[in-house]
Amino acid sequence: MFTTRRGLLVGAAALAAAGCTETPAKIIESDDDLAAALRTARALAQAAESLGYTDVAGDHLAHIATLERLLLPDAIPEDDAGPTVTDAAALAEAESEGSAEARESCLTTTSAYAVLLGEIAASREAHAAVLA
């Protein structure tokens, strides 16, 4: 019935919601790597949008949507603080730093989300390469 980890977890959440178990519904346990990726994605989306790079911001919004789905109901609150970027070079640097963060998470994570973190690192790296 639940042939994937996600299917199993979603199924467990549905059973909990139906009163079949006393375990609170939870998609996944808190994950520091995903939480860090989410914080950085929010900051980069804000920075890209402020400079008019809507395509780049769109990539970060896609990352945010996925990460928030995975972290629910443990999604971290939004903070307003993001990197101060005033031009493409500064955004490229922020993208490169964000890529390095996701790369490190990809290499060290013990979760099943290595590929997701690798994709995010690659997307940010491509942004940095073109914007630089």
Next chain:
Amino acid sequence: MTAVDTGLAGEYAAIYAYGSAAVHLSGAARDLAEALEAEHRDRRDALLDFYGAHGLESTPAPASYDIDPIEDAESAQALLLDIEMRLTTAWRAGVASEDHSEREICLNMLLESSKAVARWRVAVGESFADPWPGRPE
């Protein structure tokens, strides 16, 4: 066949494709093709070093490949963009490896190939944005 084997085969194919297609390009596109061909040769060498360092045996490059005739600059660019996208997908698959060294080299190659795809997309007038590089559609 491991993910690294698949990726190395892709790098061999990319080097062949650049060698066949670059002559149809000029200007900035030619410069980009030559730069990326050099990067693929560097990546091939890094991969062969990886095989050597881990006591693994690599497969040599085929003598030639069966590719469609390249008629003009447009078809040359389309071929090279397609090659880069396929390589990105190959390297992305390797990131799932449980072996740390294999995951690391596949991730490094994924980052490089995603940059190459973005550069080609800019060259052909497409948006370089892609939230999930290498993810099959």
